[in-house]
Amino acid sequence: MKRLAVTHLRSQTRRFSTKPGSEWETWAKTATQASWSPYAAGGVAVALAAYLILPGSSKDHAVKHTPKSLAESQFDKFAKPFNPSSSSGLATEAKAATDNSNDIETPMRERMSTFVRKMQNKIVENLDKLEMQAAQELGVTPKLFVRDEWVRKEGGVGLSCVLQEGNVFEKAGVLVSVVHGPASANLIKQMRARKKEGVSDESGVYHMFAAGCSMVLHPHNPNAPTAHLNYRYFELVKEGEEKPVAAWFGGGCDLTPSYLFEEDAVQFHRVIKDVCDKHDTEYYPKFKKWCDEYFYIPHRHETRGVGGIFFDDLEHGDHNNLFKFVEECGLSFVDQYVPIMQRRWNAPFSAEMKRWQQLRRGRYVEFNLVYDRGTKFGLVTPGARIESIMCSLPLTARWEYMHEPAEGSKEAELIKVLQKPREWVV
Amino acid sequence: MKRLAVTHLRSQTRRFSTKPGSEWETWAKTATQASWSPYAAGGVAVALAAYLILPGSSKDHAVKHTPKSLAESQFDKFAKPFNPSSSSGLATEAKAATDNSNDIETPMRERMSTFVRKMQNKIVENLDKLEMQAAQELGVTPKLFVRDEWVRKEGGVGLSCVLQEGNVFEKAGVLVSVVHGPASANLIKQMRARKKEGVSDESGVYHMFAAGCSMVLHPHNPNAPTAHLNYRYFELVKEGEEKPVAAWFGGGCDLTPSYLFEEDAVQFHRVIKDVCDKHDTEYYPKFKKWCDEYFYIPHRHETRGVGGIFFDDLEHGDHNNLFKFVEECGLSFVDQYVPIMQRRWNAPFSAEMKRWQQLRRGRYVEFNLVYDRGTKFGLVTPGARIESIMCSLPLTARWEYMHEPAEGSKEAELIKVLQKPREWVV
Structure with missing residues (x-):
């Protein structure tokens, strides 16, 4: 059971060390042009780390010091594991220590690899700040994000x-x-929302490249909404060829409240609509609708939440423009969500409201396990990291038989919106 | 939101009334040759009924007083809704008020319809007794099963x-x-574990008949195991024909502990093996293996629990013998499970044990939503009753990132067994 505990422990404690860090750390620093501030948090995450020093449930995915088993390929430079004992590893880090995400001469793989880390860093930093602010208000110790490399x-x-x-x-x-x-043929099929002729033929051998950042945030407070985000880039390359036979972007963000606050839904949608409109005024209406359709739970006749945007197979025109669009979407998340959390994280609530939130969490689980393409994709990907796939599930959820909110209640008001998605901004 | 509340309330309160009952009640009484004792429980289930008088989430499935929309068909007599205001309904009840499950002249549809109610009645009666015993020991009010017709x-x-x-x-x-x-073709495909040539052709129009009882029990106490049971009978009839083109039995029972007590696993398997051996000594080893294979969670590399038996597409030989086998399996459940519960329901446990149980509940949800054929079957069945399908999910569940039990712990011991199913009885 206790496989590789030492390795995991090391990867987490490094989060709080001042020692020059891994490739990840270097990229992260570069990406935001700011250091990973240790928040003077030497012992802060100890309680939380108690979960995380228990090693991963799949031995295939634990951090390895000498990743000799990795096949050398054209992709390796974009996905190099952390390797503290290797001087060549450090050389790679130095090379990567510039933010190349806006350099159109840089291959898209590398730009996306940089961007997803930059986005991750920005989100984590802002949520850590929110946690510190909350902890200060409550007079308790903050619990910050713990990093786990694999x-x-x-x-x-x-x-x-x-x-x-x-x-x-x-x-x-x-x-x-x-x-x-x-x-595999199955993987290629699962990777794309819509079938496209000529992307692959049965005789060919293909390799895929995927860089993405996905996020799910489940707040304690039933007044505060769950948020989800995912931005990703795929390439499909025929063996022996250099140019991908297909390359596309996908992603989106959506909000799942347990209680409806119109101003929150409007805030979330307003920010992302502004980003969309800068690039193409057709994006927002199209991707907003796609989001409502995608996050629909047929057996409940309701959407998962109040939506946001969703897109896939984005490959038209100049990929530099598509990248710029995706990048701005991702980096705007903090403005979409943090102001909502600032007014909701500590709002008063009753035990009944908490119970309702738990029931809504149950719906979240139903959508993710039964319908979500990302989950299905993960479950058929050979060697996929199950802990990452299941990370989207809430800590706790609840199912009651025949539960239905009382007519006219706040709970019933939410359901009405989920049954008939609304336009939040025009 | 508050649809048909009155109807539901009535169907539940009838559970405790002395008024001559519905067709269900008549069948249930007949089946066990004992009346549905009201346990002098006029107000007992009130707290629980608070959930249940909230009407169903799908208006299509609420109890209707005048089910005129039901197409008259050859099946209707086996699946007649409760209809208190109809005198013809009472006539049907009177006709059904004999236990015909062992009459080989009676059509199998009717025998199975009787049997599943008999089994349900026996299980509910015994679990209600357990609850009353527990409530007496604790000095609290018992909470008994609430009935809900649809x-x-x-x-x-x-x-x-x-x-x-x-x-x-x-x-x-x-x-x-x-x-x-x-x-539909899709439904037929989902109904059977294995494809069988010649069961249906694309030009034909088919009707299906299904009678089944399914059960999931999630105890509070982490020392007490979750139990699942399902016994069912299917017929597929080509339109215009009388004799089914296919008729088969399926079912099984399995145990899902959070903590392993070998004597519990042995008890559960011993009883069902004895039943199997009476009919065919090849049944138990074959169906025990099938159970371990069926209740396997590939992405976790572990089985859902410590198994039991599982079979499907049982259609060989004399169907009277198959029926007898299925009937004895179902009626033996009380002996498989109640003795275990008697020694576990009130065993001491810690908060940590409760947390572990919640994590195991999370695995239960993963299996049921991602892999279970019963759930998939339900989700593709037109007009399936979603509340019944989702009833198998636990009240509460939990997911932690990277949780793994400590080496040598009781929790790790369970995982070992789930990773390598054991033979409990030989």
Whole structure:
């Protein structure tokens, strides 16, 4: 059971050390042009780390010091594992220590790899600040995100930032992965929302590259909404060829309140609509509708939440423009969500409201396990990291038989909106 | 939101009335040759009923007084809804008021319809007794099962017996359904574990009949195991024909402990093995293995629990013998499980043990929503009753990132068994 505990412990304590860090750390610093401030938090995350020093449930994914098993490939430079004992590793870090995400000469793989880390860093930093502010108000010790690095045996690396049982969030995960490897026909099918002719033929051998950041935040307070975000980039390359046969962006963000506050829904949608409109005024209406359709739970006849945007298979026109769009979406999340949390994280609530939130969490689980393409994709990906896939699930959830809110109640008001999605901004 | 509350309230309060009852009640009485004792429980289930008088979440499935929308068909007599205002309904009841499950002249549909109610009645009665015993020991009011009848618009009826937040069980559901209707190609595919040539052709129009009882019991105490049971009978009939093109039995029972007590696993398996051996000594080893394979969670590399038996597509030989086998399996459940509960329901436990139980509940949810064929079958069945499908989910569940039990712990001991199923009886 206690596999590789030492390795994991090391990867987490490094979070709070002043020693020059891993490739991840270097990238993260570069990305925001600010150091990972240790928040003078030597012992802060100890309680939380108690969960995380228990090693991963799959031995294939634990951090390895000498990743000799990784096949050398054209993707490796974009997904190099942390390797503190290797001087060549440090050389790579130095090379990566510039923010190349806006350099159009840099391959898109590398730009996306940089961007997803930059986004992760920005989100984690702002949520940590929120937690510190909350802890100060409550007069308790803050519980900050804990970092957990992993290597995918089949090719790729990841950095998970997870917080459990904090003062603001019951569970929060901001996960980056940059993976590559052989792509089976089934995998290719699952990767795309819509089938496209000519992307692959049965005789060919394909490799895929995927860089993405996904995030789910489940607050404690039933007045505060759950938020989800995912921005990703895929390439499909035929063996022996350099140019991808397909390359596309996907992503989106959406809000799942247990209680409806119109101003929160409007805030969330307003910020992302402004980003969309800067790029193409058709984006927001199209992607807002796609979001409502995607996050629909057919067996409950309701959407998961009040929506946001969702898009996939984005590959039209100049990819520099698409990248810029995706980047601005991702980096705007903090403005979409943090102001909402500032007014909700400590709002008064009753035991009944908490119970209702738990029932809504149950719905969240139903959507993610039964319908979510990201989860399905994860479950069919060879060597996928199950802990990352399941990280989106709430810490706690509840199912009651035949529960239905009383007519005219706040709970019933939410359901009405979920049954008939509304336009929040025009 | 508050649809048909009166109807539901009536169907529940009838549970405790002395008025001559519905068709269900008549069948239930007949089946056990004992009356539904009211346990002098006029107000007993009030707290629990608070959940249940909230009407169903799908208006299509609420109990209807005048089920005129039901198509008359050859199946209707086996799945007649409760209809208190109809004298013809009473006539049907009178006709059904004999236990015909062992009459080989009676059509199998009717025998199974009787049997599933008989089994439901026996289980509910014994679990109510357990609850009353527990409540007496604790000096509190018992919370007994509440009955909830429903009509399937497309054809069929059901009787759900559900208990939430009792003294022994956190959530317990014993559900009977007898349904029929048009069978789509997709439905036929989902109905069977293995494809069989010649069962249906694309040009034909088919109807299905299904009678089953399914049960999931989630106790409060982490020392006490969750139990699941399902016995069912299907017929597929080509339109215009009388004899089914296919008819088969399926079912099984399995145990899901949070903590392993070998004597419990042995007890559960011993009883069902004895039943199997009476019919065919090849049954137990074959169905025990099938159970371990079926209740496997690939992404966790572990089984859901310590198994039991599982079988499907049972159609060989004389169906009277198959029926007898299924009937004896179902009726033996009380002997499999109640003795275990008697020694575990009130065993001491810590908060840590409760937390571990909640994590195991999370695994239960993962299996049921991602892999369970019963759930998938339900989700693709037109007009399926979602509250019955989701009734198998625990009241509460938990997911922690990277949780793994400490080496040598009781929790780790359970995982070892789930990773490598054991032979409990030989």
